[in-house]
Amino acid sequence: DTGVSQDPRHKITKRGQNVTFRCDPISEHNRLYWYRQTLGQGPEFLTYFQNEAQLEKSRLLSDRFSAERPKGSFSTLEIQRTEQGDSAMYLCASSLGYGVGKAFFGQGTRLTVV
Amino acid sequence: AQKVTQAQTEISVVEKEDVTLDCVYETRDTTYYLFWYKQPPSGELVFLIRRNSFDEQNEISGRYSWNFQKSTSSFNFTITASQVVDSAVYFCALSAYYSGGGADGLTFGKGTHLIIQP
Numbered sequence: 001d002t003g004v005s006q007d008p009r010h011k012i013t014k015r016g017q018n019v020t021f022r023c024d025p026i027s028e029h030n031r032l033y034w035y036r037q038t039l040g041q042g043p044e045f046l047t048y049f050q051n052e053a054q055l056e057k058s059r060l061l062s063d064r065f066s067a068e069r070p071k072g073s074f075s076t077l078e079i080q081r082t083e084q085g086d087s088a089m090y091l092c093a094s095s096l097g098y099g100v101g102k103a104f105f106g107q108g109t110r111l112t113v114v
Numbered sequence: 115a116q117k118v119t120q121a122q123t124e125i126s127v128v129e130k131e132d133v134t135l136d137c138v139y140e141t142r143d144t145t146y147y148l149f150w151y152k153q154p155p156s157g158e159l160v161f162l163i164r165r166n167s168f169d170e171q172n173e174i175s176g177r178y179s180w181n182f183q184k185s186t187s188s189f190n191f192t193i194t195a196s197q198v199v200d201s202a203v204y205f206c207a208l209s210a211y212y213s214g215g216g217a218d219g220l221t222f223g224k225g226t227h228l229i230i231q232p
Contacts, residue, residue, distance in 0.1 A: 003158075035220075042118070042205050042222025043159070056219065091159065105151075105159035 002026060004106035006092050012112045013082055020078045021109045025094030032075050033103065034067055035091040036060065043091055049075060082113045116141045118208050120223035127196055128231050135191045135226045137206030143167075148182065148189045149207040149220065159205070165189065193228075201230045 035043035051072035069075040095103040117140040
């Protein structure tokens with residue numbers, strides 16, 4: 001399978017716990033994006049990387065959120081001290097080059113905070 | 115600020131009918147990119163088309179066609195002879211031109227849930 005993969009697919013956590021999601025992009029893609037999607041809404045941009053550099057962060061990305069992409073390969077998104085409002089689908093996408101390739105999305109990680 | 119409006123929350127048609135999904139956008143940028151994505155029940159967003167604001171030509175790809183009208187800030191999507199497999203949520207999205215047409219900073223609409231009945 002050469003698509004974007006995300007792990008885990010589903011995560012249930014108690015409020016106040018920390019969670020970490022992983023995204024493995026398509027291997028030759030140097031750009032990686034994180035989006036969040038709540039029920040009945042379109043995805044909202046969170047952040048993106050070009051190689052290992054995090055180039056842009058949305059105002060939606062509060063201090064409790066941190067994303068990394070060490071070595072420019074896979075990426076992790078960590079949420080500290082989760083809140084019920086963090087319940088959403090977290091989508092990862094990757095693309096090749098600047099303005100060259102279309103972005104391919106993974107199937108997402110569905111987070112439920114109870 | 116950018117905004118994308120998809121006024122149709124849900125559309126239900128019988129197979130083989132034609133259906134048009136509306137998309138209206140707002141941006142202060144003079145140049146920008148527009149996109150359509152499909153989200154089947156499995157959840158992943160599937161890229162359908164990217165169009166830059168310089169190119170107002172309509173596009174056809176098989177049963178899909180897109181009508182871009184800059185004068186009315188609309189980028190509508192038509193499926194001809196719909197099929198059950200077309201059932202999905204369809205999103206229209208907008209990005210600033212500096213994004214280079216990538217997926218950074220995409221502003222999505224709320225989506226239109228298309229149901230094709232056999």
